[in-house]
Amino acid sequence: xxxxHATKPGVVRPMMNRDSQFxxxxxxxxxxxxxxxxxxxxLRFPPGPACPDxxxxxRGYVVGLGTGTVFSYVVHRHPPVPGKDLPIVIALVDLDExxxxxxxxxxxxxxxxxxxxRLRVDFNQVDEDLTLPIWRRA
Ligand code: ZN
Numbered sequence: 001x002x003x004x005h006a007t008k009p010g011v012v013r014p015m016m017n018r019d020s021q022f023x024x025x026x027x028x029x030x031x032x033x034x035x036x037x038x039x040x041x042x043l044r045f046p047p048g049p050a051c052p053d054x055x056x057x058x059r060g061y062v063v064g065l066g067t068g069t070v071f072s073y074v075v076h077r078h079p080p081v082p083g084k085d086l087p088i089v090i091a092l093v094d095l096d097e098x099x100x101x102x103x104x105x106x107x108x109x110x111x112x113x114x115x116x117x118r119l120r121v122d123f124n125q126v127d128e129d130l131t132l133p134i135w136r137r138a
Contacts, residue, residue: 011083011126019047022061027131032064032121034097045099066121067138068093071100075110089113093135103135 016024019035026033035047039056050057073091080086089105091113105113106122118138125131 013130019049023047027123027133030123032066032133033061034064034099036060036062043097043099045101064095064097068095068119070115070117070119072115073113093119105135107136
């Protein structure tokens with residue numbers, strides 16, 4: 001889905017490793033996956049090898065609803081970001097499942113974004129190897 005803030009070629013690519021691969025496999029399918037502990041069922045973000053609650057290494061994921069609330073945000077105006085038209089709105093979103101995630105917000109003018117705004121996730125397929133989650137006003 002193209003927007004005035006659509007990501008262009010040359011975007012900085014996220015680091016992918018065995019702890020986060022499930023997340024990127026999910027975005028490619030249009031799923032916002034949240035890592036979970038298979039022992040105590042706690043959810044966590046960002047993904048990591050061990051559960052911060054119980055220490056277990058046995059991990060899985062749940063598919064999130066893709067909805068959340070702005071906890072905080074910044075409007076990035078400078079310096080330039082490869083593959084982006086500035087300004088961009090970056091928010092900390094409290095997902096309805098209870099974890100907090102960094103989020104690029106699109107289609108919300110930088111003077112309208114506010115704490116408490118409801119957002120929903122969408123997905124921006126950059127290329128066949130990368131689909132980034134983006135967030136819109138719910
Ligand atoms: Zn656990």
